[in-house]
Amino acid sequence: MIQIRSLHVRAEHVLLHDVNLSLPAHQFICLIGASGSGKTLLLKRLLDRLPDGMSSRGEVISDEPLRRGLDIGYIPQQYTDAFLPFLTMRQLLRDTYRAHGSKIDHPYIDDVLRTLELDPTWLNRYPGELSGGQLQRFAILFAVALKPRLILADELTTALDPVLTRRLLDWLTEYQHQYGATIVFVTHELGPALHYGEQLVLMQDGRIVETGTPQMIEQSRHPFTNSLMQAHRTSLEERKSSCTQSYP
Numbered sequence: 233m234i235q236i237r238s239l240h241v242r243a244e245h246v247l248l249h250d251v252n253l254s255l256p257a258h259q260f261i262c263l264i265g266a267s268g269s270g271k272t273l274l275l276k277r278l279l280d281r282l283p284d285g286m287s288s289r290g291e292v293i294s295d296e297p298l299r300r301g302l303d304i305g306y307i308p309q310q311y312t313d314a315f316l317p318f319l320t321m322r323q324l325l326r327d328t329y330r331a332h333g334s335k336i337d338h339p340y341i342d343d344v345l346r347t348l349e350l351d352p353t354w355l356n357r358y359p360g361e362l363s364g365g366q367l368q369r370f371a372i373l374f375a376v377a378l379k380p381r382l383i384l385a386d387e388l389t390t391a392l393d394p395v396l397t398r399r400l401l402d403w404l405t406e407y408q409h410q411y412g413a414t415i416v417f418v419t420h421e422l423g424p425a426l427h428y429g430e431q432l433v434l435m436q437d438g439r440i441v442e443t444g445t446p447q448m449i450e451q452s453r454h455p456f457t458n459s460l461m462q463a464h465r466t467s468l469e470e471r472k473s474s475c476t477q478s479y480p
């Protein structure tokens with residue numbers, strides 16, 4: 233369980249306002265909000281990696297130690313800079329395991345490669361030899377390589393097609409159950425959040441607007457939540473009429 237108490241983050245202006253939030257362990261938590269609502273900053277504060285020039289006050293308390301890499305897997309929104317350009321994916325993976333005194337867990341990594349539709353031969357490539365979507369999937373692989381107890385995933389499905397998005401979210405749900413992990417999944421779409429999330433946290437303009445289970449959010453009377461639900465229903469209708477895949 234992570235408790236966030238009276239958290240304020242500011243640069244020139246206040247960017248996160250009095251955030252109070254409990255992130256229960258072993259749950260799939262979805263952080264939803266429009267662009268600029270503060271989702272990434274909240275993740276960065278959880279990682280203790282706020283950008284230079286920002287300050288924060290308030291508390292982030294975890295009931296168990298969380299070390300980045302080992303206990304926390306972070307899938308950043310900006311993944312292209314996350315790789316050293318002069319090492320292949322295999323060398324980077326080896327180094328990731330070596331840094332924690334272990335060797336590559338081949339059966340597990342093979343399973344993740346299959347799930348993410350990553351060709352194992354791409355492990356021999358340098359970051360510059362991979363597409364944006366392939367790099368994003370490698371960023372996911374690296375984040376889960378050490379089987380962390382907490383996964384912070386920032387808009388991880390933006391470069392993925394709907395089928396792969398579903399497969400990845402299904403896999404993350406299985407991962408959560410198998411390893412008792414907590415997943416914090418940032419998205420601006422309500423559809424996947426209602427389908428996969430156990431706890432939903434809605435953000436607007438640096439504030440938490442509402443939290444609750446999918447059922448509570450669906451029945452909410454809050455104007456912001458209503459507008460998101462409306463947008464979600466419209467997009468469902470549009471997808472139904474064009475016969476593309478959607479979340480029920």
Ligand SMILES: Nc1ncnc2c1ncn2[C@@H]1O[C@H](COP(=O)(O)OP(=O)(O)OP(=O)(O)O)[C@@H](O)[C@H]1O
Pocket residue numbers: 243244247265266267268269270271272273274283309420
């Ligand atoms: N380094 C920075 N310096 C100053 N302001 C920043 C900085 N990084 C982010 N902000 C501001 O903080 C606010 C929240 O940004 P954040 O990246 O958390 O939004 P977000 O909800 O993740 O948006 P998106 O969905 O577009 O990624 C925005 O108004 C943004 O302009």
